[in-house]
Amino acid sequence: MTIRIDVLTIFPEYFTVPLQNSLLGKAIKEEIMKVKVHNIRDFASDKHKTVDDTPYGGGPGMVMKCEPIFDAVESLKEDNSLEHIVLLTPGGKLFTQDKAKEMAQWKDLVLICGRYEGVDERIVENLVTEELSIGDYVLSGGELPALVIIEAISRMLPGVIGQWESVTNDSLYNGLLSYPQYTKPAEFRGMKVPEILLSGNHEQIKKWRDEQSILRTKKKRPDLLGKYQEKKKSDSEKVE
Numbered sequence: 001m002t003i004r005i006d007v008l009t010i011f012p013e014y015f016t017v018p019l020q021n022s023l024l025g026k027a028i029k030e031e032i033m034k035v036k037v038h039n040i041r042d043f044a045s046d047k048h049k050t051v052d053d054t055p056y057g058g059g060p061g062m063v064m065k066c067e068p069i070f071d072a073v074e075s076l077k078e079d080n081s082l083e084h085i086v087l088l089t090p091g092g093k094l095f096t097q098d099k100a101k102e103m104a105q106w107k108d109l110v111l112i113c114g115r116y117e118g119v120d121e122r123i124v125e126n127l128v129t130e131e132l133s134i135g136d137y138v139l140s141g142g143e144l145p146a147l148v149i150i151e152a153i154s155r156m157l158p159g160v161i162g163q164w165e166s167v168t169n170d171s172l173y174n175g176l177l178s179y180p181q182y183t184k185p186a187e188f189r190g191m192k193v194p195e196i197l198l199s200g201n202h203e204q205i206k207k208w209r210d211e212q213s214i215l216r217t218k219k220k221r222p223d224l225l226g227k228y229q230e231k232k233k234s235d236s237e238k239v240e
């Protein structure tokens with residue numbers, strides 16, 4: 001089944017090149033994923049095509065208006081169930097690999113790219129079903145976050161990555177960082193590839209890689225290791 005993603009933005013050009021290239025381009029060409037980008041400005045009703053206005057109560061910047069965004073979302077109802085209407089905002093819940101896996105199961109979704117100082121709160125309260133952030137930093141808008149999310153979802157769809165093993169080996173797929181990788185030559189400027197990888201003993205190699213994965217996570221992202229161990233414990237309690 002093809003997942004459908006409708007993106008609402010005032011900068012549709014942001015999406016042109018990323019959606020045509022590499023694995024994302026392939027996923028779309030092969031109709032594993034359908035991504036439609038819509039210009040919010042096309043839904044502005046005045047002759048100046050206004051999509052933002054000054055905030056009530058004063059203060060700096062501009063706020064994205066209700067009307068074009070409500071109208072844009074409603075225009076999708078023939079093609080999108082509108083079950084998942086996601087706003088990209090630095091104030092949203094943190095987007096993670098688990099969230100990408102969850103979203104890859106959805107039939108369709110709408111991504112609304114916020115801009116300026118924010119969107120009218122009535123959009124958040126009455127239209128949006130969830131708010132997502134890609135990290136604790138502020139970008140100028142939700143366009144790059146939307147692309148990040150689309151690409152992360154695409155990698156979770158069967159058929160996008162040639163070998164499924166390369167997905168399950170990815171850092172973070174199982175909550176850990178991946179093991180270190182090496183390629184030819186076996187020695188470069190005196191730096192050697194770990195002997196075990198040249199041994200041909202697949203069982204020992206797997207064991208070494210599993211250990212390395214844990215060690216690396218402990219060293220570089222101890223926060224992830226804690227979460228991984230908690231999850232493993234609660235999974236094993238569920239089985240018992």
Ligand code: ADE
Binds near residue numbers: 114141
């Ligand atoms: N818009 C601006 N910054 C953002 C972020 N970090 N995540 C999602 N949307 C954003």
